[in-house]
Amino acid sequence: MYSLSWIVLGWLSYLSFNAFFTRFGFEYIIPDCMVIVIAFVATRRNLLALVYVTCCLGYIVGRQALGPTGLHETALTLSGLSVYFALGHLTVDNRFIFGLLSGVTVMGYHSFLFSLTWLFGAEAYFSSWATAILFPTGLLTAAIALLAYPLLEWFEGLVSVDKQEVFLSWR
Amino acid sequence: MKHDRKALLGTGLFGRYRDIFIAFLLLILPFLFYLSNVKAQRDHHFFDRIVVWVSYPVQWGVLTGLDTVTSVWDNYVALLNVNEDNQRLERENQELRLEMVAMEEYKIEAERLRKELNMHEALAEQGRLTAQVIGISPSPLFRSIRIDAGTMDGVELGQAVLSAQGLVGRVAATSWKHSDVMLIIDANSSIDVFIQRSRVRARVRGAGKDDNVGLDFEYLTRTADIEPGDTVLASGLGGIFPKGFLLGRVLKVESRAFGLHQQAVVEPAVDFSSLEVVSVLLSGAVEQGMRASAAGEE
Secondary structure, three states, rough: OOOHHHHHHHHHHHHHHHHHHHHHHHHHEOOOOHHHHHHHHHOOOOOOHHHHHHHHHHHHHHHHOOOOOOOHHHHHHHHHHHHHHHHHHOOOOOHHHHHHHHHHHHHHHHHHHHHHHHHOOOOOOOHHHHHHHHHHHHHHHHHHHHHHHHHHHHHHHHHHHOOOHHHHHHO | HHHHHHHEEEEEEHOOHHHHHHHHHHHHHHHHHHHHHHOOOOOOOOHHHHHOOOOOOOOHHHHHHHHHHHHHHHHHOOOOOHHHHHHHHHHHHHHHHHHHHHHHHHHHHHHHHHHHHHHHHHHHHHEEEEEEEEOOOOOOOOOOEOOOOOOHHHHOOOOOEOOOEEEEEEEEOOOOEEEEEEEEOOOOOOEEEEOOOOOEEEEEEOOOOOOOOOOEEOOEEEEOOOOOOOEEEEEOOOOOOOOOOOOEEEEEEEEOOOOOOOEEEEEEEHHHHHHHHHEEEEOOOHHHHHHHHHHEEE
């Protein structure tokens, strides 16, 4: 239920932002809400929930991006796991650090996408255009993550029924 | 509860590293899927279509909400100084009426030319479905858009998608009420074209590069007559895109001192970042258009 809640939240926010930026976007710069959700789940130190969420959201975003099945799932899972293992046992409870983390994760995600396509796929171009929008996309995602952090904490409070147990459990 | 589960799983190697093992599995499985799918382009299957179908109400709701807000703004809030605008428009209207008389002459000429070509009329008579753009690809590596027309509306794989500005792309995946369109600037898109001025034929491929500079000529011989500013049209070969439809203009031509080919870049006629409405040419439209064109030539 915990993972499903994050999947639904990631899906809905992704669809809403994508629709909004389809009308009012500037040169394909879209904040990646899925990455924000994944970065948040990764900071919660729940490995299984993280991989469930990354796989499902990767599948959903892959259907919109017209990529081959498995590409976005793998890239998003790699990004989530990178955040998970890079943080180690550090706790992220500062919205600014979380924003920064989300921005960096977006760039990592796109790098993973490019690497996988370039190494195993047909033709891949990490063009000047793609490079140029990567930083603004990361920056915009970081800004949205910064604003959304309290909401994500509130949402976590709603869906974490066994919060107490998680904190006491062995890892 | 936790202890019971742990007891069931045991304290062996699997029990201890269970989470890591599952995480590794969920990383490897999609990767294997990717490796098996990487070369093959395929349509949406049943689960894909379910995902797309469930997504639509949210996208539609957001877009409808945005359009309503924009409409309210345009129709009520932004109506300040409307009286002054009205008087100005009255004056413009008078001037335009005079221009219209002159344009009537051009219209007669245009009608005659259209009859000679015949093709565009045939295309208009055939199934041309108007669809709204409801989403764009979130990944810069894949250049696609999602439209709100699918198999239930008659959309099929490979059909050409156009806009008033020119060629947009072709349908690459379909769902019941939605389709994904691969843009002509996608790296996997390749189209047979000709230069309007010199009638030189060539192929252009999406470079997946910058937004408005997105097509490269392939295998363009050194002797081909091509200049910056030349209009590039679809040749109709392949039966996907109708002959004579605008693709873009030649932006630059580079001839090296050696080699068999010259390099040229095409600027697409369509501004893909601001697409809102497109037309899908339904099955048979291109073929009938070609036949009508051939009949017109005879």
